[in-house]
Amino acid sequence: MSSRRRSYSHAVAWVSGLAWAAGCLTPALAEGRRHRVGSADIAVNEMGSAGPVVVLEAGRGKDMQSWALVAPALASCMRVIRYDRPGIGGSAASAPDQVVLADTVADQLLVLLRTLDLAPPYILVGHSLGGLYVQAFARLHPTATAAVVLVDATSPAEPPGVFVSPTPPASGTVAAAEEAGVPPSIAAMNSGPPFPPVPLIVLAATDHGDTLEREALWRDVQVRTAALSPRGRLIVVEGSGHFVQQDKPAAVIQAVLQAAEMAGFDTSDCRA
Structure with a gap:
């Protein structure tokens, strides 16, 4: 099912050196500064000084540190933005929400990027649930979207209720509010604007510790997700668990560079 070309394995071998170096140089990256967005104080980490803006959106209840093995390697040719959603990591909690909707996260992200004076597209x-959030962004703000990379991401193509976590997050937590927002967010997405015809790379992990039947169903979901854009591509990351950016960071780095090049950006500084 993989759409990887023969050259992909060579590219990943090359870029793995970048990921290894990034991990050695940055055992713990600083959270950066907080920025006021509406009623929330958002912690942001910015890396790089030139090139396209790449935004890394973490999964359910996770903070920006989940991208620590990916961000530095991309900063050679891009402006890399990592941030913590309200109540996560270094961001202050805002008014408690019972449900966090993807559209709300997407709109808040756009305001944050404008606050940082970062021009689109x-x-x-996005990883996991963060992938649903960036899909909402692309649908709501297509002219501000250059490309999308989904890392083993939640998808509107999922059968309802099939891929629910066996260990629900604790009640009253941000993770619980984000989890509660998945069904209404998917419903809104399926009835709202279509995914734009931008470059879309979908990374699918293979080792979730699940049954062969469920692994095959997850792969099918990712195939259908890649088909959301006429410029969509599926890349199967063999041997990776759900946190691909930690298990196989080189695959994520290469996918982002590939998406940037498909969108017309120069990534030669990252490949130098």
Whole structure:
């Protein structure tokens, strides 16, 4: 099912050196500054000084540190933005929400990027539930979207209720509010604007510790997700668990560079 070309394995071998170096140089990256967005104080980490803006969106209840093995390697040719959603990591909690909707996260992200004075279009990278959030961004703000990379991401193509976590997050937590927002967010997405015809790379992990039947169903979901854009591509990351950016960071780095190049950006400084 993989759409990887023969050259992909060579590219990943090359870029793995970048990921290894990034991990050695940055055992713990600083959270950066907080920025006021509406009623929330958002912690942001910015890396790089030139090139397209790439936004890294973490999964359910996770903070920006989940991208620590990916961000530095991309900063050679891009402006890399990592941030913590309200109540996560270094961001202050805002008014408690019972449900966090993807559209709300997407609109808040756009305001944050404008506050940072970062001009669109943006390359959006989302892991897990963060992938649903960047899909909402692309649908709501297509002219601000250059490309999208989904990392083993939640998808509107999922059968309802099939891929629910066996261990629900604790009641009253941000993770619980984000989890509660998945069904209404998917419903809104399926009835709202279509995914724009931008470059879309979908990374699918293979080792979730699940049954062969469920792994095959997850792969099918990712195939259908890649088909949302006429410029969509599926890349199967063999041997990776759900956190691809930690298990196989080189695959994520290469996917982002590929998406940037498909969108017409120069990534030669990252490949130098």
